Amino acid sequence: xxVLLYAAGLHRTVMWLTRRIPKVVLYHAVDxxxxxxxxxxxxxxxxxxxxxxxxxxxxxxxxxxxxxxxxQDIPDHALAITFDDGYRSxxxxxxxxxxxxxxxxxxxxxxxxxxxxxxxxxxxLNWLARxxxxxxxxxxxxxxxxxxxxxxxxxxxxxxxxxxxxATKAVRAMLDAIHHDLGTNASExxxxxxxxxxxxxxxxxxxxxxxxGNHTWSHPxxxxxxxxxxxxxxxxxxxxxxxxxxxxxxxxxxxGDCNPAARDTALQTGHxxxxxxxxxxxxxxxxxxxxxxxxxxxxxxxxxxELEVVATVKGxxxxxxxxxxxxxxxxxx
Numbered sequence: 001x002x003v004l005l006y007a008a009g010l011h012r013t014v015m016w017l018t019r020r021i022p023k024v025v026l027y028h029a030v031d032x033x034x035x036x037x038x039x040x041x042x043x044x045x046x047x048x049x050x051x052x053x054x055x056x057x058x059x060x061x062x063x064x065x066x067x068x069x070x071x072q073d074i075p076d077h078a079l080a081i082t083f084d085d086g087y088r089s090x091x092x093x094x095x096x097x098x099x100x101x102x103x104x105x106x107x108x109x110x111x112x113x114x115x116x117x118x119x120x121x122x123x124x125l126n127w128l129a130r131x132x133x134x135x136x137x138x139x140x141x142x143x144x145x146x147x148x149x150x151x152x153x154x155x156x157x158x159x160x161x162x163x164x165x166x167a168t169k170a171v172r173a174m175l176d177a178i179h180h181d182l183g184t185n186a187s188e189x190x191x192x193x194x195x196x197x198x199x200x201x202x203x204x205x206x207x208x209x210x211x212x213g214n215h216t217w218s219h220p221x222x223x224x225x226x227x228x229x230x231x232x233x234x235x236x237x238x239x240x241x242x243x244x245x246x247x248x249x250x251x252x253x254x255x256g257d258c259n260p261a262a263r264d265t266a267l268q269t270g271h272x273x274x275x276x277x278x279x280x281x282x283x284x285x286x287x288x289x290x291x292x293x294x295x296x297x298x299x300x301x302x303x304x305x306e307l308e309v310v311a312t313v314k315g316x317x318x319x320x321x322x323x324x325x326x327x328x329x330x331x332x333x
Contacts, residue, residue, distance in 0.1 A: 002305025011304050015060060019076040021282045022069055023061065023307050024275070025053075026082050026291040029195075031089040036130040037123040037195055040156050043085075045296050047093040056300050057081070058101055065104040065211055067248040070272045070286050081105040082275065082291060084215055084252060086114055088194060091201045095208035107205055108215035108252040108275075111240035115198045116190045120219045121171050122159050123195060124186065128178050129155035135181045143174035163255060166221035168229065206246035213250035214238045214271065223259040230262055235269050250275065256291075263287055280312050 005014055028043035030050045038044045045053070057063050061079035069080065081098070083090050086109035098105050113120055119127075129136040137152050144161060146153065153161065162171060179186055197205075205212060216222065217236035225233065234251065241247050251266040256277025266274045267287060279290030292311045295302065 002309030003301045005309065006301040006304045011308070012060075014304075014308050015077065018308055018312055021280060021312065022074055022078040022080070022284055023311075024066065024069075024080045024082060024281070024289055024291040025057075025307070026084060026277060026293045027090075027094075028084050029087040029089045030083075030092075030094040031087070032093075035127075035193070035195075037119070037127040037193055039126065039130065040154075041122070041126060041159075042293070042296055044089075045294060047097070049296070049298075050094060051097050052300070053294065053298070053303060054097055054101055054103060056303055058103065063103045065248075066106040066213070066275075066289070067211065067250060067273060069281075069284060069289060074284070082213075082252065083107045084254075085120060085219070086110050086196050086202065086215070088197050088201065090210075091197055091204060091208075095205060095210060098210065099208040102209070104209050104211070106211045106213050106248065106250065107202075108213045108250075109202055109237075109241060110196070110215045110217070110219045110254075111237055112218040113190070113196050114202060114240075116194050116196055117187055118218075119186065119190045119193070119195065121162075121175060122219070123193075124175055124189070125159060125162075126155045127189070127193070128175070129158060132178065132182055135178050139174045139177045139181070142177070143170055163221050163257065166224040168218070168220055168225070203244065206244075211246045211248045211250075212241055212244055213248055213252060213275075214241055215252050216254055219254045221255060221257045222253055222262040223257050225262075227261065227265075230265050231269070234262075234265050234271075238269055238271070249273070252291075253277070278311070278314070280314070280316055282312075282316065 027045055029038055030047055031044050032046055034044050057079055061077045062075045063079050066080040090107055140158055214237040216233040222230055249271045250273040251271040252275040258276050263274055273286045273289055275289045275291050277291055281290050292307055
């Protein structure tokens, strides 16, 4: 429907109707090629397409820094641009394009992998599964099980399976077991791939108008953590980044996986805004800022459809269901 509305020239009318709902877009990598650490994760938008996205935003929206959403004077057609994970391709391919158009953005960085001494477990597992399938499947089955008689899981299926059962020690032990079987080294792999920014590159984001937010210390699935580990992840990430002059007290959940306890932890550790994935900012809540993941192949019609139609309708429907659920709970009590 959104694509048809755009093709019919009705997109400006729809945008006018939703003009008071701030939009926040979510990117990850901006690399010419996916590479085995990113392949099939829907986490990479090539630079040429990213540039076209910026042209679309500049034409139809007022692009502002995400931390501006914590203030009252939000203009109509507001849009904020965010990046998760601190990929090196952001400084290589995105920062200059943003700066040339004077468009601000926020990069949510994972300090535990900044400098490429380690990798986010998703990227590491994805790379290992694509280059050493047998060893990876053996270690995965030992750590997390696999129904007998079924085909081996794809790398993406492994990642989704682990997210639902996430435990930091189990994930690290599985990855270490793969490296032990292969005679390889996790740190050497990270240094060789160099997926993430180093600290000098994180600092250089400021010159391009990008601010830096907290994406936890190591990128776990936060709701699966015990309270003490959750606190360490959120506080550790903030402590490592807060000395930067372009730091903003904003937190984004890895994967968008969130729960009320983790939200409370983020707010109690001094974060003014907390970002989720999905939903709609109607009304805007600084402790639950909704972000729309941008599909790698989205063109202008697709961007319009996702931002103004799909995400808005889904978000409003979810909000309605939540309100009805709360009303029923109050009535029954």
